[in-house]
Amino acid sequence: MNILPIFVSIILTLNVLLALAIIFLERRDASATWAWLMVLLFIPVAGFFLYLIFGRRLSNKEIFTWDKKSRLGLLAAVQEQLTAIKNNELKVQHEDIIPYEDLIYMHLKNNDALLSQNNEVEIFTDGQKKFHALIEDLEKAEDHIHLLYYILRDDNLGHRLADVLKKKAMEGVEVKLLYDDMGSRLLKRSYIRSLKEAGVQVESFFPSLIPKVNMKINYRNHRKLAIIDGEIGYIGGFNIGDEYLGFSKRFGYWRDTHLRVEGEAVNNMQTRFILDWNHASRRDIVYEQRYYQSKPKGDVGMQIVSSGPDSEWEQIKHGYLKMILSAKEYVYIQTPYFIPDDSLLDALRVAVLSGVDVRIMIPNKPDHPFVYWATFSNIGDMLKAGANIYVYQKGFLHAKTIVVDGKIASVGTANIDVRSFRLNFEVNAFLYHPEVAQSLADRFHEDIVESTELTFKLYQGRTKWIRFKEAISRLLSPIL
Helix, strand or coil, X not given: CCCHHHHXXXXXXXXXXXXXXXXXXXXXXXXXXXXXXXXXXXXXXXXXXXXXXXXXXXXXXXXXXXXXXXXXXXXXXXXXXXXXXXXXXXXXXXXXXXXXXXXXXXXXHHHCCCCEEEEEEEEEXXXXXXXXXXXXXXXXXXXXXXXXXXXECCCHHHHHHHHHHHHHHHCCCEEEEEEECCCCCCCCHHHHHHHHHCCXXXXXXXXXXXXXXXXXXXXXXCCCEEEECCCEEEEECCCXXXXXXXXXXXXXXXXXXXXXXXXXXXXXXXXXXXXXXXXXCCCCCCCCHHHCCCCCCCCEEEEEEEECCCCCCCHHHHHHHHXXXXXXXXXXXXXXXXXXXXXXXXXXXXXXXXXXXXXXXXXXXXCCHHHHHHHXXXXXXXXHHCCEEEEECCEXXXXXXXXXXXXXXXXXXXXXXXXXXXXXXXXXXXXXXXXXXXXXXXXXXXXXXXXXEECHHHHHCCCHHHHHHXXXXXXXXXXX
């Protein structure tokens, strides 16, 4: 008996049922729905399995929980700030914050993102300098080290980090390392084993139950956080690997943006790490005051904002939208991928047409081909509207930075793409401080020197083959 026709019939039937479920049961964006229907239509058998791996939605059930003591303390502080903003009683270090109270309120209301105004921030755009500072801080740790990275490499930088972590663990410092299973899929088990043998606690986020087979492969913890003794925090785009030091022949110099933070915002970074760790590990971190040792330092206002597929709202994207719509003079964006949804594309288009100087900088080479060509497809819309587009030529641009009017900025892990908005777990620092924002704007201007401007005329001259790749990539962009 030939069972192949029966098998194909079953798969095709499941394909139809799956298509109906996508249309009628799942609350998806229309573009994502059409993209998956195309996959199911044109590659019905393979498309069914692709959907099982990449298309299933994460449960709406909250997956990050913590004990009542910390949760109630956080909610009380959030409510206090919300009430102060409603009553026009928010005490501010700088009057420049006042025009952005609605943005602050939104992050408080939808993300429990406390505003702290006593931070000191150091900006890193070079991997050598960032990791020199990080390792120096790690070597000085006395109580605990908490690290979360999307990509962890078993290379020279990875071993430099491992040596420090093992040393500190053997000295009695609590060392916890959390990495994403998908992002760090090439990591050798021997690397992890050597860390654990030295006393480092290591966990992976959404690990594979079966080697090389992960049904949650589409949901990645893209966050990068480092917290040392509850006093120093790092947040931004750099992962752990030699390419981030500029040693990759493929990418060359690596241009990213990362922040070193001292002040009360470190408390909020710590909470984010603990929530992620407690989801990944059976050895939960319980509330202890020693994790919250940050002291007021500086006058930078900041909110640490998280987003992920477990959330009802796309918090970081909504923050980007509020920033863009508040612009009076300019919006500067640096992103490795530019695949905005319609709401963000409309906001940028409205800003340009309103006379706002919108400048977008993208890399000159792909690390993911489909995403790269989808980026160029969307760039065409912005060029047509009148935005200024720059293609970074010195190496690979990986920064995720937005600056508005030299007054507010956002630096973190979220790209301008659908994946970051809906599928990845991300974290960004929203900064309310003219000097910090202006410093980031100055660095944008410095990068223009290392870039070529892409004009609408040049864009119109691209080949038919490039246009074809753009068209296909744009159709698939909602599920990339």
